[in-house]
Amino acid sequence: MVTFLGQKRRATTLPPAVEIEIISRLFGAAPQIICIALGLIIGSAMMAAQTGEAIYAWLAAAGVATSGWRLANIVGFMRRDQRVALTLTEARRWEKGYAYSAFAFTLVIAVLVVATFRTDDQSGEDDQGGHVLSIGLVMALTAGSYLRTLRFWICATLSTVAIGTLAAAFLLSGDPLYQALSILLLVYLISIYESSDFMIGQFEELIIARRELDLASRQDALTGLLNRRGVDRLLAEACQSGEPLALLMLDLDGFKQVNDRLGHAAGDELLRQVGKRLGALMRSEDVVGRVGGDEFIVLIRGKAGPGFADSVAARAVSAISAPFEVMGQPVRIGTSVGVATSDGCGSAAPDLAKALFDQADAALYEAKRAGRGQYRQATTLYSVI
Numbered sequence: 163m164v165t166f167l168g169q170k171r172r173a174t175t176l177p178p179a180v181e182i183e184i185i186s187r188l189f190g191a192a193p194q195i196i197c198i199a200l201g202l203i204i205g206s207a208m209m210a211a212q213t214g215e216a217i218y219a220w221l222a223a224a225g226v227a228t229s230g231w232r233l234a235n236i237v238g239f240m241r242r243d244q245r246v247a248l249t250l251t252e253a254r255r256w257e258k259g260y261a262y263s264a265f266a267f268t269l270v271i272a273v274l275v276v277a278t279f280r281t282d283d284q285s286g287e288d289d290q291g292g293h294v295l296s297i298g299l300v301m302a303l304t305a306g307s308y309l310r311t312l313r314f315w316i317c318a319t320l321s322t323v324a325i326g327t328l329a330a331a332f333l334l335s336g337d338p339l340y341q342a343l344s345i346l347l348l349v350y351l352i353s354i355y356e357s358s359d360f361m362i363g364q365f366e367e368l369i370i371a372r373r374e375l376d377l378a379s380r381q382d383a384l385t386g387l388l389n390r391r392g393v394d395r396l397l398a399e400a401c402q403s404g405e406p407l408a409l410l411m412l413d414l415d416g417f418k419q420v421n422d423r424l425g426h427a428a429g430d431e432l433l434r435q436v437g438k439r440l441g442a443l444m445r446s447e448d449v450v451g452r453v454g455g456d457e458f459i460v461l462i463r464g465k466a467g468p469g470f471a472d473s474v475a476a477r478a479v480s481a482i483s484a485p486f487e488v489m490g491q492p493v494r495i496g497t498s499v500g501v502a503t504s505d506g507c508g509s510a511a512p513d514l515a516k517a518l519f520d521q522a523d524a525a526l527y528e529a530k531r532a533g534r535g536q537y538r539q540a541t542t543l544y545s546v547i
């Protein structure tokens with residue numbers, strides 16, 4: 163899509179996680195909202211005292227109401243349960259609340275612009291103080307919007323309403339200077355469209371690049387599974403949710419011999435196949451990771467009691483013991499599994515995550531001691547209140 167001055171820089175569609183992050187950043191503008199709200203409220207009150215016009219008193223009250231609405235929306239967003247991840251539908255609902263309150267506030271400023279020029283018509287004098295107030299508020303609102311509002315439809319709408327109203331008032335004033343300024347205001351409006359498009363496009367690219375780097379840092383390059391860093395983060399998030407968990411640590415039996423006999427390329431291919439075979443056993447909500455040379459981890463969420471975890475461990479042992487074909491050669495290996503479970507995590511989630519790792523590792527050690535193709539359950543079922 164081409165804009166006034168060139169190719170549109172904003173993405174037509176965004177990954178849901180990126181869009182959610184951008185929407186969430188709307189709610190960090192409380193200081194700016196408070197500053198411009200004070201300008202509108204105090205300025206309208208001063209105009210009411212100076213002119214005796216009731217409209218300015220009403221505008222001051224409307225400024226209080228719309229500013230309160232905007233701040234209440236921000237407070238509500240910040241006070242929601244931060245442990246529960248936003249869905250895209252929920253994020254867009256919050257975005258609409260932010261946008262509608264911002265549009266209402268913009269309409270109050272637009273009415274103030276009209277009121278100052280109406281006062282001119284009634285008094286026959288040029289109310290310079292009212293014009294300065296109107297111009298200052300419009301410029302503060304629109305400049306802050308294109309710098310902070312990373313959603314183009316919100317920025318473009320409120321800028322069009324605010325600047326369009328001011329430009330129309332200048333154009334209809336009959337004053338050649340104001341009429342000339344109305345043209346400059348329209349040029350300024352176009353520059354806001356372009357600047358907002360450019361800044362939002364740059365920010366979207368930055369977020370996407372950062373997320374790609376973050377994903378790469380949490381992903382095992384060989385298998386495409388999560389690495390230890392990724393597993394640690396996911397386990398911490400799962401613990402904070404308070405859901406039952408099971409952690410399975412797997413160590414391949416006989417992998418070193420295959421690697422020595424067929425070479426590292428064959429060993430790498432075998433590890434990829436093991437990762438795929440484990441992934442095929444799991445539910446969509448479960449996670450498989452590779453945390454060492456021939457060590458894998460399975461994180462089971464929700465339905466994670468000892469009996470269910472044991473059944474998953476038994477299926478993993480059976481699946482890995484089935485023959486593989488690596489570089490045209492039949493290969494047989496096995497796996498030992500250590501299992502640790504928790505019926506829920508609470509305020510001590512970081513301690514519990516470490517405890518689960520330690521217990522699963524100890525159980526894995528017992529399984530290795532018992533012989534090839536064994537699994538062992540940790541003796542302790544953790545419950546943290």
